[in-house]
Amino acid sequence: MIIDLFLRTHHKPVLDAAERDALEAAFVRTQDFTAKQIVVREQVPLTQCTLLLDGFVERYKDLPDGRRQILAIHVPGDFVDLHSYPLKKLEHSVAALTAIRVAFVPHEAVRALTKTSATLTELLWRSTLIDAAINREWIVSVGARGAAVRLAHLFCEMNVRLQRIGLSDGKRFVFPVTQIDLADATGLTAVHANRMLRQLREDGLVEFRGGEVFIPDADALRRFAGFDPGYLFID
Amino acid sequence: MIIDLFLRTHHKPVLDAAERDALEAAFVRTQDFTAKQIVVREQVPLTQCTLLLDGFVERYKDLPDGRRQILAIHVPGDFVDLHSYPLKKLEHSVAALTAIRVAFVPHEAVRALTKTSATLTELLWRSTLIDAAINREWIVSVGARGAAVRLAHLFCEMNVRLQRIGLSDGKRFVFPVTQIDLADATGLTAVHANRMLRQLREDGLVEFRGGEVFIPDADALRRFAGFDPGYLFID
DNA sequence: CGGGGCCTTGAACGTCGTCAAGCGATGTGG
DNA sequence: CCACATCGCTTGACGACGTTCAAGGCCCCG
Numbered sequence: 001m002i003i004d005l006f007l008r009t010h011h012k013p014v015l016d017a018a019e020r021d022a023l024e025a026a027f028v029r030t031q032d033f034t035a036k037q038i039v040v041r042e043q044v045p046l047t048q049c050t051l052l053l054d055g056f057v058e059r060y061k062d063l064p065d066g067r068r069q070i071l072a073i074h075v076p077g078d079f080v081d082l083h084s085y086p087l088k089k090l091e092h093s094v095a096a097l098t099a100i101r102v103a104f105v106p107h108e109a110v111r112a113l114t115k116t117s118a119t120l121t122e123l124l125w126r127s128t129l130i131d132a133a134i135n136r137e138w139i140v141s142v143g144a145r146g147a148a149v150r151l152a153h154l155f156c157e158m159n160v161r162l163q164r165i166g167l168s169d170g171k172r173f174v175f176p177v178t179q180i181d182l183a184d185a186t187g188l189t190a191v192h193a194n195r196m197l198r199q200l201r202e203d204g205l206v207e208f209r210g211g212e213v214f215i216p217d218a219d220a221l222r223r224f225a226g227f228d229p230g231y232l233f234i235d
Numbered sequence: 236m237i238i239d240l241f242l243r244t245h246h247k248p249v250l251d252a253a254e255r256d257a258l259e260a261a262f263v264r265t266q267d268f269t270a271k272q273i274v275v276r277e278q279v280p281l282t283q284c285t286l287l288l289d290g291f292v293e294r295y296k297d298l299p300d301g302r303r304q305i306l307a308i309h310v311p312g313d314f315v316d317l318h319s320y321p322l323k324k325l326e327h328s329v330a331a332l333t334a335i336r337v338a339f340v341p342h343e344a345v346r347a348l349t350k351t352s353a354t355l356t357e358l359l360w361r362s363t364l365i366d367a368a369i370n371r372e373w374i375v376s377v378g379a380r381g382a383a384v385r386l387a388h389l390f391c392e393m394n395v396r397l398q399r400i401g402l403s404d405g406k407r408f409v410f411p412v413t414q415i416d417l418a419d420a421t422g423l424t425a426v427h428a429n430r431m432l433r434q435l436r437e438d439g440l441v442e443f444r445g446g447e448v449f450i451p452d453a454d455a456l457r458r459f460a461g462f463d464p465g466y467l468f469i470d
Numbered sequence: 471c472g473g474g475g476c477c478t479t480g481a482a483c484g485t486c487g488t489c490a491a492g493c494g495a496t497g498t499g500g
Numbered sequence: 501c502c503a504c505a506t507c508g509c510t511t512g513a514c515g516a517c518g519t520t521c522a523a524g525g526c527c528c529c530g
Binding site for chain 4: 500
């Protein structure tokens with residue numbers, strides 16, 4: 001089933017069998033992308049939404065001076081652009097961080113779903129708003145946390161999100177991004193991100209190497225990062 | 236009409252008369268708050284949404300060390316917590332920056348609206364996603380812009396948003412926040428915000444004083460801030 | 471074998487934060 | 501009515517955190 005992972009992370013409100021079937025049936029096709037390929041380009045009129053089935057995806061904005069700000073990182077089971085249904089286009093771009101597989105659902109199909117079930121509507125709407133809550137937590141990160149804490153917080157977030165879909169055991173997970181990506185996500189320079197990663201490693205809090213994250217003591221990292229998963233709305 | 240200002244800033248998709256009436260009728264009562272009063276407290280279960288009719292409102296998170304990050308500033312016509320309908324509670328608090336007046340719409344009424352009209356659903360959903368787009372632009376601000384540019388960008392945003400509801404003439408508007416608020420919104424200290432405001436004033440870009448903003452040359456400020464209003468989805 | 475990502479480290483610099491002090495306006499209680 | 505506290509604004513001096521510039525190493529791929 002295409003929507004299995006999505007429903008695993010978005011199990012509230014609860015759908016009945018008919019609603020689940022309707023959602024599953026709304027998808028028209030799947031597609032593969034290679035790493036670094038652009039999935040959705042900003043400002044381009046859109047007529048479908050994209051569900052990530054496998055791999056990692058980033059949302060980002062390019063800045064006038066050539067720098068880049070990563071706005072969100074998506075994992076399997078996430079819609080990467082469900083917000084394009086009401087918005088019709090995006091103000092940022094979406095790109096594959098790794099090789100990925102996605103499934104598409106046309107905007108008309110989403111509209112049809114909202115007509116058939118208020119619960120389905122609420123579920124889809126909710127998923128876009130959890131993304132927004134994550135956006136807001138990132139504002140706090142870049143606005144008010146020090147460099148090392150920022151990175152630690154990001155690792156905590158990915159750890160929790162990946163654990164829910166079976167891609168982390170709580171201590172170790174594959175996180176195939178470069179230090180440059182981490183820097184772009186946290187508003188740091190690659191040089192400084194590198195130094196802070198070394199510090200986190202030396203302090204025994206996180207090891208990031210070769211696209212893998214190892215967390216010796218998840219609780220210690222959580223305390224260091226001031227991480228409270230409430231904003232992920234996992235109930 | 237309660238929803239006049241809301242519809243002025245959210246005029247797409249277009250509602251027919253019946254939909255407008257249904258939306259208007261969904262509101263149950265209005266309430267006044269005084270400046271600094273908390274309108275919605277984080278983590279408290281909610282059963283209604285709040286539309287701002289008059290005054291200014293902030294969304295914010297308190298940090299463990301006593302600091303504060305402002306996540307968004309709302310102006311009349313904005314829903315301050317429409318996202319509470321799918322989320323059922325908020326991960327941040329909402330407080331009045333000035334004396335305000337709001338109107339409430341129960342969650343059940345929102346649900347009923349989504350059942351009657353897919354267009355209405357899309358409109359309400361869209362409005363929460365424009366908030367999210369603003370959240371993302373703030374990530375860029377705190378993550379990648381210098382202190383003076385950050386402040387300039389915020390003034391540009393407020394200028395555009397207030398102009399749409401007739402509260403700015405494009406050069407001058409009432410913006411009743413303190414320098415401390417500006418600092419909390421931009422991730423700066425009050426001291427540094429003060430210095431940057433002086434610099435902006437001396438450079439003839441913006442004057443912020445006594446809760447008023449004066450922009451001698453809106454185009455010059457826009458260039459300085461690198462401001463592109465696309466993320467506000469005004470079409 | 472050459473080139474290009476990515477990672478790593480050092481040294482110097484600069485933006486921004488911290489600490490401290492003083493000012494004016496407002497408000498409140500003795 | 502004045503003394504005093506509070507709050508927001510302002511400025512200076514100093515220090516820290518993060519950036520910039522530079523160089524070198526590693527590894528993969530063409």
